[in-house]
Each structure stands twice: as structure tokens, then as C-alpha cells.
Amino acid sequence: MKKIVTGNKAVAEAVREAKPDVVAAYPITPQTEIVETLADYVSGGQLASQYIPVESEHSAMAACIGASLSGGRTFTATSSQGLLYMHEMTNWAAGARLPIVMANVNRSLAPGWNLWAEHTDAMQERDTGWLQVYVSTVQEAYDTILMAFRIAEHHDVLLPVMVNLDGFTLSHIMQPLDTVEPGDFIPLIHLPETVDPKNPRGYGTIAGPADYFRFRWDIERSMRESVNVIEETQAEFSQRFGRSYGLTEEYRCSDADVVVVALGTLGKEAEVAVDILRTEGIKAGSLRLRWFRPFPELGLAGKEVVVIDRDYSFGFGGILAHSIRSKNLVNVYSVIAGLGGQEVTYDDIAGFIRNRRIGEECWFGVNDHV
């Protein structure tokens, strides 16, 4: 069925289709519409979930952990300060191998108070053991939430998944959405280890160095295995519902001399910039990373690379730029743009590509030498 909805609403609609047993909810701009919509579904009888209106994000993740350990499918949503507040528990969720699905509406970090899009919130979670995916349209947000439950709960993965969507530029804009009836696309949840008084065990007890080390390796092994599960899930999604997704989304890349890489809505905007540059005779392409963890293989050999980071690691550089540099052994032009919701248009992105200086870093509008 086609309708016009916001990114937040699309997330809530997908969660309703996934039928989580437990939803833990705490409001934060610009995510609030997700938990409000889910509350409406629950009180209106459209969703038979236990809805726990917790008193903090730390407790939201802790409640999801408890419900997941008890065998339930769980969902929560957050943003920015809320994500940081639950950081202790996001580590716990991954370490306990719990397939919790969370929507994170990307927003900058205070101070100063700034409600707008930035990826530094999610980037501060990148080493926790969560799978991370960044979406660029309302439809993609919906489709990816559906896939996230299946991927997280797959026994080769059993890790939590964070679906990232840009604050306001995606959470609050309206686009057409084609909903689906997922049917058995998301199988009934069956977790291998759940709390059971008939088989009493300790969950998360003290682990000595040898066992702890092995548990860490198990997380990494599953993270590597998750690439296959993601690809298999995306292929089946395409087969069933007709929309195709990859680990990355490539646009006019195959014959490109210069490729711009970005996450989320900026990655979508870059496609327009590519079209503009092509009319000028510049053979540009766009590569939008959907999955950031696990970090995919990128075919960038022999191409010039421009990376747009809507995040920053102070004293180091753009996190995406450095990830691409180190994983692909390519030098890049690193553009820092869009922090705190700074407006970045496709014309601006075309400018980044035209004026690229490989090996350098530019802060858009501040020290971009333009």
C-alpha cells in the first residue's frame, strides 16, 4: 500500500509489522514521533507489544536486555544524548549477544544544544559490537527496519542492530512509502539461550581472561559472518518485495574517475551532484555506505576518492574518511560537512568534487580554501 509518511512514521510502521514482544520507550527529539506512534499502535490494539515507558535511555536498553534474555523480540529508539546515556548498556547488549533492534535518529551532541543531524552520536557506538546501517529515504528506513530484525535474530549473527536515520532531514520529511506484508520474511524469534528456572544458569557472570577473550573473538566472528546474512536477507527481500539493497549503494561508479563516499541523506544528495558533474564532463560517481558495521569491502582501486564526514574524531580526523583510507589503502580528500545540521546541498557536494585536493582535509565553510 502506498502512502506519504515521515521517516519516523515509516520506522514505527515497520516495527509494527515486526511485532516485537517488548518496546522500551523514552522520548528525545528528533526521535520522539517513533515511540509516540508505537504507543498509539499499542493503545489502539494494532500492536500487541508490552510497552515500557522507562525513565531514561539507560533503562530503555536495560529493559530491552532483560526482555531479550527472556526470549523476546525487542525494540527501542533514541538519538544523540540518549544514545550516549545508554552507552554502558549498548555494550552490554552486544556482549550478551542479544538481537535488540534500535532506531537511532542521528543528532549532534551538546553543548551547545543543537537538535540537528550529525553522525557523531552513532560513531561513538561503533566499537560496541552493534551492527550499524545508515538509511537515506523513508522507504529505505522502513525496509531496513524489517530486515534488521531478521539479521539480528539470525543464529549466525545474534548481535544488536542500530538503524540510523538523519535527524529532521529524514526523520521529519515526508516521502512516498510502499508498505509490505512481511509474512514469514521475519521468522518467529527463537533464541538459543534464554532465562529458564528449569535450567538455571548465570548470565553475564565473571569471566576469566581466557573465556572473556574467546567471547570477544566470538563477537568478531559473528560480525564477519553477518556480511553473508545481510546479503542473503537483502537478496530475499528483493525477491519478495522487489526493492534491492546492497552493503553499499553505488551510483554511476563503474566508469567513474572520482567517487564521493558518504552516509545517509548526504549520500543520496551526492547522486544529484554526480549528475551535475557528468554534464560538465567530469566522470564522477557516488558510493553511499549503507552498512558501516560490518564495514564492507569497497571497490575503490584506481579511483580518486572524496569522503564526506558528518562526524569528527577530534585530534584525528573524519571517521569515515579514515575508515576508508585504512581499509582500502587509498588516499582521500576528506570533507567535514553538515555537523550540527549545517546545510549541505548537491551543488556544495559537486563543489567538493570539483575542487578536491587528495590528501587534504577541508571543513566546509570554515577552512575550505574556496
Add this chain to the structure above:
Amino acid sequence: METITEIPDEEYILKCTSACAGCGDLLTLRYVLKAAGPDIVLVMPAGCTAAFQGIYPKTAYAVPVVNIAFGAAAACASGISRMFLATGRKTKVIVYAGDGGTLDIGLQAMSGAFERRTDFLYICYDNEAYGNTGMQRSGATPLGARTTTTPAGKTEEKKDIDAIIAAHNPPYQATACASYPQDLFRKVQKALTFHGPTFIHVLSPCPPGWRYPSEKTVEVGRLAVKSGMWALWEREQGKLAISAPTRSAMKKPVPVEEYLSLQGRFKGIDENTTGHLKDQIRENFHRLAAGEERS
């Protein structure tokens, strides 16, 4: 229950835990588990009882234990409780948390879970300091007690967590001490008959932390009650009832000096502070009597 022989023989704490000799927390947990029986899930934040459950892949407890971060026990328990509600499971959810995990870092999560009417029993075993990290002060440390972070004795009063819990109007709340095992056993069983959030606050003497010989744990607990430093009572649907040992203590309390002098943590306590503790005891007895009268 008239005699201790009526407490079941089943043990849910297996032999050879790494608890200190004479540990009050372990003694408390032993009676809690005997009272609750096997169809439970224990939720434990960081703390002594989480530490001495043993090292993976072994566990010293014959019930499922969900370990969770220090400030998250009540929130984690509410996730378990609601999942059990969704699936119609009757298994009881019990938080077993220390005073640090309850009065300090866990207070927000606990208040939220009580306000949401989470169906669980929350037990706070109170050894009046951060025992597992070597005895630093907590909000539960009494006035005058020396800890590693109050080397000259604590200058503030113990936080009244029971009043905070009472403000959430739970259907049942009580205090206890493992020196009175029948009383503790009965209160745990009673708490588990209620639907909604219930709370039991248990004084757990700690030989190395309170600095007394390990064979004196039961005696120290009794002196706490007899002197009035610890009062035993229960409040059911708003009705306060003072428990028998405290009723006796209210008639004829043992001088608090007998309790204090047994413990190294009160060594060198000045008369002024002792006098203040005596005032507190009097006030508390008065408050209890008035509270019982009112209800």
C-alpha cells in the same frame, strides 16, 4: 512460623562460594532463596553477591541469575517481568542488590520501576558501604562509621531509602535482618504473594567491612535490632506493623554503645555523634509507634 526447623532444607546456594567468612549478604540470600523457591529469576547488579557467584562456566546459585550493570537492575528486571507477563509465565522476578546499587547508582532505575508498578520483588541487602570494592562510603553508611573514603567517620546521616520507597506506595514493603531468619523468611514469602512492586530492606552485617570477628555476624545483627540502630517492620497496603523483636527493643533498648563497641568501624566515635545516633533511634521509635497507631 514458630521455629527455624520449618524453614525448608533445600539449599539454592551451592557449597564453596568465595564469600568472606561470616558474610551477612550470603546468609540473607540463603534465606531469601529458601523462601522464594526455585521458580524465580534473580537480577543482580554489580556487588558482593554477584562477585561470589563464581567464575564462568560455574555458578554458585541453583537459580537463574541475570547479571547486569550497576545502575540497571530494576530496569532490566522490568524487561524480564513484562516479557513474562506477555508469555504468561508465573516465574517470579527478584532483584538482589546491595545498598550502593539501590540507594545510590540504582536509585533512578528503581524509582522508575516502582512508579511503573513493575511486578517484582526488590531486595536490598545493606552492608552500609561499597563492600565489594573494599568498603567505601555509600548513601547507606551510618553517621560516624569509618570507611576507606570516610577515614575520620561519616559526617552525614544514612539515607532513608525506606521513606523514598514508601513514597511510591508499594503494596508491600518490609525491613529484615538474617539474624532473625524466620522473620526474613516469612516477609519474603509474603512479599511474593503481591502483584506489583515490593521491597525488602535487609541489614547485612559485614565482618571485614565493619571490623568485627566473623563468628559474630548474627550477634551484631541482633544488637543492631536490640539497640534500635535497625528496626524491623512491614507495611502492607499502607498499614504499618512493627515486628516482634523491634517491639521488644522499643520497650527496653540495649544501649547503642554495645552495638558500636563490637565494631572497629565505630572506633573512636565521639560522644556527640553517639548522642546524635541515640536521638535518631528515639525519633525512629517514636515515628514507628505513631505510624502504627495511625494505621
